[in-house]
Amino acid sequence: MSIKVGYIDIHLPDEAIPIDSFLKSMNFENSYDPYNISNNKFISSIYKIDSNMEEHIFEQLVKKYLLYKRLDGSEIDYLIYTQSDSNENKLSVAYSIQYKLNLSNAQVFSINQGCSGTLIAMKVASALINNRAARRVLILTSCFTQKDSERFIGSTILSDGIGLMEVTGSDGVFQMLDFMGKTNGGINEDNFHLNGNPARIVNIGAKLIKAILKKNSMTLDNIACIVPLNTSKEAWSLYCDALKCTLDKVFLDNIIDGGHMGAVDTIRNLKSIIDKNNLKEGEYIILFGMGFGTSWDVMLLQSV
Amino acid sequence: MSIKVGYIDIHLPDEAIPIDSFLKSMNFENSYDPYNISNNKFISSIYKIDSNMEEHIFEQLVKKYLLYKRLDGSEIDYLIYTQSDSNENKLSVAYSIQYKLNLSNAQVFSINQGCSGTLIAMKVASALINNRAARRVLILTSCFTQKDSERFIGSTILSDGIGLMEVTGSDGVFQMLDFMGKTNGGINEDNFHLNGNPARIVNIGAKLIKAILKKNSMTLDNIACIVPLNTSKEAWSLYCDALKCTLDKVFLDNIIDGGHMGAVDTIRNLKSIIDKNNLKEGEYIILFGMGFGTSWDVMLLQSV
Incomplete structure (x- = not known):
């Protein structure tokens, strides 16, 4: 069966926070060069969302999706909630949306794999649809960082973000052709x-x-x-060396405005590619994700 | 393809805590009748596990499984970690096991659906195998309660527990014939x-x-x-009324010793049924789970 990404949407606040004012607000000690952070990473702004708004924002995104697709909600068979932060379990957010919007046939559960969570959720959704256990699966992905000091991870800066993706056996914008994943539990944040x-x-x-x-x-x-996660251009220079290709092969447009939003990057970047009309029908892309622990996932997609 | 539960194991501490000494240790106020709790629920003992031991215990269970099945670990394609408590994200436990035991091809992610988490993980595992994305999937399920005062939920008492299940396209003890689930986000703990x-x-x-x-x-x-979760006999009296059957149709043997261990109940009960040799080849059972939020899942299994 042909499985597709049927719909994609993203929520970001209207106003981004310029990186300079964000760094100033952090009151770094002298030993730390904040400007080097922003210069090296090519991140000019970040986004913050009040985490109390998460349920409301998802509700608006799902409503807009149902309206656009002319669905009443009963057509959704699974609602997969993907938290890419490592905070407390917030599965109740997804339960609440299922109830408020009367997604009467949607079974709710959560999948986590850090920042590659959206990719593994897409794989699971495609398996459920292929198995005829589902026709449409909604993936709700969020990324929140509670303390600003925790926004600096590895080679990047974390923004908050919220995204939605429909995976379906019917009409869509990208056909999901293949998936591969690899885990090495020995490489982690520590x-x-x-x-x-x-x-x-x-x-x-x-x-x-x-x-x-x-x-x-x-x-x-x-x-x-x-299509990578929006971590850093530096990292992708290394990837391009290993792949023997140039940086313009990689979709890096979103790093400058927002940096990394965990597993939301996957949804945000696909949405940008559609909005910018970057692909012709029939063209192939590789979706790449990496979640600390560490898992790497790749998916081969074709524009339809 | 025929998908089977290939192997099941459970860890419980050697010593159970008698319910009377547990209730006494709680220092209830006079307005609360602790003995009525234990009498009504037919729970005579509970289990506590130091949550710092989780990784070590899983490691021992996986080692024992590999030895029993004569596998070197490379045959595991997915490791699904299922936390049935609502504590912080502990996916790193599963990553660490993957690394320590060199499960070189295992992709690691977590699935949560509260106390029905094992059932939804079994469904996802079967979809991945049916889809030829996996041959063997290991499900690691744990349930921990941090504060004793939080062990009293609804109509039952929570014990700690740790369980392991293999889902496979090859040999097994139960064939997984069908699955159905239902979510109603409007019914929750609150x-x-x-x-x-x-x-x-x-x-x-x-x-x-x-x-x-x-x-x-x-x-x-x-x-x-x-085969239910081990919440309470009272609840299953109501289920039996609705189903027009008698209580002896329900496997309630484990409630008395330990009560409810979240999604570990599913694994514990299947293990007990095997150990007690309760089923003849070809006999059918219904596995039932319910996770607050709320999700209900049922699976039809056949003893092989």
């Missing part, structure tokens, strides 16, 4: 900066991209672009 | 005792059991037993 692990992370990710291409008898020449 | 919701909870659950029987052209006469 040892990211030790032992040359950033290089290993890039190496494993690049291998996975090569593997999905080989499995589908393709090369990077067949791919219009790689 | 309003469980209001508006007659316990009756609605039983009503929805009983309807789902009837629905899966009807879908498979069966009646309860075709079912050797219903």
